[in-house]
Amino acid sequence: MGSLTPVSADVRYQSEQAFHDQAFEEGTRSKVSRSYDVLQECTNVYAGKLMALAGPGIDVLEYGCGVGTDAFALAKTGSVVSAIDISEEGIRQTRERAAAEGLNISCHQMNAEDLSFDASVFDVVCGRGILHHLELEHAFDQLRRVMRPDGVGLFMEPLGHNPLINEFRRRTPSLRTPDEHPILLRDFELAKAYFGQVDVEFYGLFTLLALLVPESKLRDQLVARLSSMDAAVLPRIGKTARFAWYAIMRMSAPRPTA
Numbered sequence: 164m165g166s167l168t169p170v171s172a173d174v175r176y177q178s179e180q181a182f183h184d185q186a187f188e189e190g191t192r193s194k195v196s197r198s199y200d201v202l203q204e205c206t207n208v209y210a211g212k213l214m215a216l217a218g219p220g221i222d223v224l225e226y227g228c229g230v231g232t233d234a235f236a237l238a239k240t241g242s243v244v245s246a247i248d249i250s251e252e253g254i255r256q257t258r259e260r261a262a263a264e265g266l267n268i269s270c271h272q273m274n275a276e277d278l279s280f281d282a283s284v285f286d287v288v289c290g291r292g293i294l295h296h297l298e299l300e301h302a303f304d305q306l307r308r309v310m311r312p313d314g315v316g317l318f319m320e321p322l323g324h325n326p327l328i329n330e331f332r333r334r335t336p337s338l339r340t341p342d343e344h345p346i347l348l349r350d351f352e353l354a355k356a357y358f359g360q361v362d363v364e365f366y367g368l369f370t371l372l373a374l375l376v377p378e379s380k381l382r383d384q385l386v387a388r389l390s391s392m393d394a395a396v397l398p399r400i401g402k403t404a405r406f407a408w409y410a411i412m413r414m415s416a417p418r419p420t421a
């Protein structure tokens with residue numbers, strides 16, 4: 164792993180690693196995953212955008228891969244995939260599954276805020292639910308450094324503006340790390356200091372209502388209908404869309420490192 168700098172950051176890295184090592188060992192993340200069915204549209208769109216960027220010989224970094232979320236599908240396109248995470252257990256499981264599936268994925272336990280890759284080596288950098296675990300100045304700085312000038316960054320991240328979602332988060336501290344910080348509009352503004360182009364799409368506002376219905380066929384139908392409402396409304400309501408649950412963020416034109 165790259166060298167870790169200030170002491171407070173060191174403590175944060177250790178706590179992130181310990182939390183996720185345990186979660187991946189116990190497989191506890193799957194216990195909350197049933198709520199994520201209301202984000203199906205977001206997940207599908209993200210996966211579609213990512214696969215459109217992938218292909219034979221494309222150098223891709225999965226940033227904060229956990230147990231290798233997208234690395235396997237990416238490797239199957241012929242992309243040259245590297246996957247990093249601070250969790251030793253996440254990287255162990257990613258490596259094990261890659262070997263079992265005969266996929267060539269370069270897996271590294273590495274701090275996302277201090278990447279040990281050379282500059283300008285990736286065509287695509289991507290991740291789900293990772294940026295909000297990081298100090299964004301460091302993360303954006305590292306991402307723009309390792310991306311090629313015509314490279315693309317694609318991320319799917321939770322948003323931090325909806326008071327109801329924030330209340331749920333406050334009541335479920337065991338599901339999250341103390342330092343995570345769902346993304347705010349000002350964070351997208353910050354990204355513009357590091358990338359010439361930053362585009363954001365919002366997902367999961369009306370679909371949140373489906374969480375009131377127990378898992379069933381009815382809930383699936385409701386999710387489909389509410390997803391259509393989200394798709395029709397969210398792109399038209401400007402900053403009000405910040406009350407959605409998730410965003411897909413696309414960054415390109417990395418600004419030169421000082």
Ligand SMILES: C[S@@+](CC[C@H](N)C(=O)[O-])C[C@H]1O[C@@H](n2cnc3c(N)ncnc32)[C@H](O)[C@@H]1O
Binds near residue numbers: 229253293
């Ligand atoms: C919410 S999980 C998401 C994992 C995976 N992308 C997924 O979708 O399941 C957040 C991930 O960020 C990783 N992480 C947190 N801080 C990190 C850091 N400083 N460097 C690298 N990975 C980090 C955690 O170990 C964990 O795997």
